[in-house]
Amino acid sequence: MSVTAAAGDSALQVNGGAYEAVIGIECHVELKTETKMFCGCRNVFGSEPNTNVCPVCLGYPGALPVPNRLAIEAIVKAGLAFGAEIPPFSKFDRKNYFYPDMPKNYQISQYDTPFTRGGVVSFWLPDGTQRQIRLTRIHLEEDTGKSIHAGSTDGRLGGSTHSLVDFNRAGVPLMECVSEPDIRSAVEAVAYLEALKRTFVALGVSDVKMEEGSLRCDANVSIRPTGASELGTKTEIKNMNSFRSVQRAIGNEISRQAEALSRGERIVQETRGWDEVAETTIVQRSKEEAHDYRYFPDPDLVPIEFAARDIARLRDELVTLPQPRLERLILHDRVSVVQAHQLIDTPGLADYYEETVALSEAPQATLNFVLGELSRLANETATAVASSALTPKALAEIVDLTSRGAINSKTAKDIIARVWSEGGSPAEIVEREGLGQVSDPAAVDGFVREVIAAQAESVENFRNGKETVLKFLIGQVMKTSRGKADPKLAEERLRALIAGSDP
Numbered sequence: 296m297s298v299t300a301a302a303g304d305s306a307l308q309v310n311g312g313a314y315e316a317v318i319g320i321e322c323h324v325e326l327k328t329e330t331k332m333f334c335g336c337r338n339v340f341g342s343e344p345n346t347n348v349c350p351v352c353l354g355y356p357g358a359l360p361v362p363n364r365l366a367i368e369a370i371v372k373a374g375l376a377f378g379a380e381i382p383p384f385s386k387f388d389r390k391n392y393f394y395p396d397m398p399k400n401y402q403i404s405q406y407d408t409p410f411t412r413g414g415v416v417s418f419w420l421p422d423g424t425q426r427q428i429r430l431t432r433i434h435l436e437e438d439t440g441k442s443i444h445a446g447s448t449d450g451r452l453g454g455s456t457h458s459l460v461d462f463n464r465a466g467v468p469l470m471e472c473v474s475e476p477d478i479r480s481a482v483e484a485v486a487y488l489e490a491l492k493r494t495f496v497a498l499g500v501s502d503v504k505m506e507e508g509s510l511r512c513d514a515n516v517s518i519r520p521t522g523a524s525e526l527g528t529k530t531e532i533k534n535m536n537s538f539r540s541v542q543r544a545i546g547n548e549i550s551r552q553a554e555a556l557s558r559g560e561r562i563v564q565e566t567r568g569w570d571e572v573a574e575t576t577i578v579q580r581s582k583e584e585a586h587d588y589r590y591f592p593d594p595d596l597v598p599i600e601f602a603a604r605d606i607a608r609l610r611d612e613l614v615t616l617p618q619p620r621l622e623r624l625i626l627h628d629r630v631s632v633v634q635a636h637q638l639i640d641t642p643g644l645a646d647y648y649e650e651t652v653a654l655s656e657a658p659q660a661t662l663n664f665v666l667g668e669l670s671r672l673a674n675e676t677a678t679a680v681a682s683s684a685l686t687p688k689a690l691a692e693i694v695d696l697t698s699r700g701a702i703n704s705k706t707a708k709d710i711i712a713r714v715w716s717e718g719g720s721p722a723e724i725v726e727r728e729g730l731g732q733v734s735d736p737a738a739v740d741g742f743v744r745e746v747i748a749a750q751a752e753s754v755e756n757f758r759n760g761k762e763t764v765l766k767f768l769i770g771q772v773m774k775t776s777r778g779k780a781d782p783k784l785a786e787e788r789l790r791a792l793i794a795g796s797d798p
């Protein structure tokens with residue numbers, strides 16, 4: 296009996312046989328709309344309890360829901376961003392169950408006609424592997440209220456003396472994204488969620504603040520012999536409220552199942568909650584089946600049919616999305632996975648980089664400046680690169696001046712620091728102040744001869760085989776030339792003139 300699994304790795308050994316994890320994720324994302332899904336109440340986090348409520352979201356008899364057009368459009372945009380199909384016909388259904396923080400005793404959701412079907416979420420793992428996870432669907436529903444179990448020390452039901460309910464969240468538009476079971480490890484699960492988050496933030500449909508509960512997710516986890524097509528028995532993990540807990544809960548559940556199988560036990564289909572403190576998943580209840588919810592079309596809401604021109608308009612409104620952008624950076628510009636994410640995840644930096652490359656036509660040199668000197672200055676001065684006085688046009692000039700050898704890297708750094716705060720054209724500064732690199736061998740020879748004459752002892756040491764002295768001598772040439780000599784040429788001429796001169 297043995298189980299081995301490297302942390303975050305998809306390779307899993309159970310009693311010597313190779314196993315793989317099969318993971319599907321359902322995640323709920325609160326939409327960032329002005330008002331709730333079916334009424335005019337404000338959709339804001341952190342208000343006084345029960346102040347953003349009305350007869351509709353409190354489920355008063357006879358109150359009728361009116362769908363929020365912008366929430367529906369947000370779902371369609373999210374689907375389009377991942378290449379999903381937008382079926383022409385959709386409707387809302389009632390999902391019936393009792394919960395103290397759900398006043399109607401049903402939740403308006405979508406059962407068999409979600410707003411979007413299919414689509415692919417594409418992303419890179421930190422090791423550089425590209426992964427593609429298929430989406431099953433994205434549908435729209437309303438959030439429930441929130442129970443607060445008071446009098447307990449940890450906010451949970453056990454040990455509380457009484458429970459309170461806040462309906463501010465009841466009726467907030469909630470997007471549910473369901474993936475196919477294509478995810479193979481805890482690390483992949485987190486990378487998948489980060490890819491979703493990045494896209495939703497770029498689309499402006501949600502601010503995805505996990506600490507405010509605007510992204511919550513459940514994972515279905517099973518394991519099977521590698522290469523098998525049948526699925527093993529799955530468990531559903533609930534209650535994961537940070538990327539860190541997603542990674543640890545899934546990793547923990549994979550190990551638990553592998554250990555159970557290695558002991559010859561069977562996996563029981565059940566819902567398990569993640570206990571952050573005990574660092575383990577614990578049984579909550581056996582899983583309901585869809586038929587337990589008695590879904591039926593909501594008779595208060597008419598079905599929705601999209602016009603082709605509305606879909607076309609929403610497609611046109613898609614901003615530059617992170618997914619195709621990462622692909623362009625990694626596959627076309629050959630930017631590393633880590634650097635590409637640095638560009639995308641720093642607000643405005645990818646725009647700045649792309650605008651500069653459009654002018655400089657030199658991706659690698661531009662990237663080196665953006666992630667090197669410019670990011671350093673941004674940290675030092677607490678100014679975003681895009682808000683500095685150094686425009687993409689100015690940086691493109693620097694890239695051009697250095698790649699032609701017109702200025703050396705030291706001069707480039709000095710000019711960047713000046714233009715960063717003062718603005719202006721690097722090309723004009725070089726011209727006006729005569730900062731151009733000296734690449735004329737005759738002129739460089741002049742500086743070299745001066746240094747050879749002044750540093751007789753070092754020259755002698757070099758001649759006797761002390762190679763490291765050369766660095767010092769090049770430094771002296773740079774100093775004599777006031778930083779303008781071409782360092783490569785300086786080295787060449789130093790070697791030649793020392794070799795050619797008499798000891």
Ligand SMILES: [Zn+2]
Nearest residue numbers: 334336349352
């Ligand atoms: Zn309301």
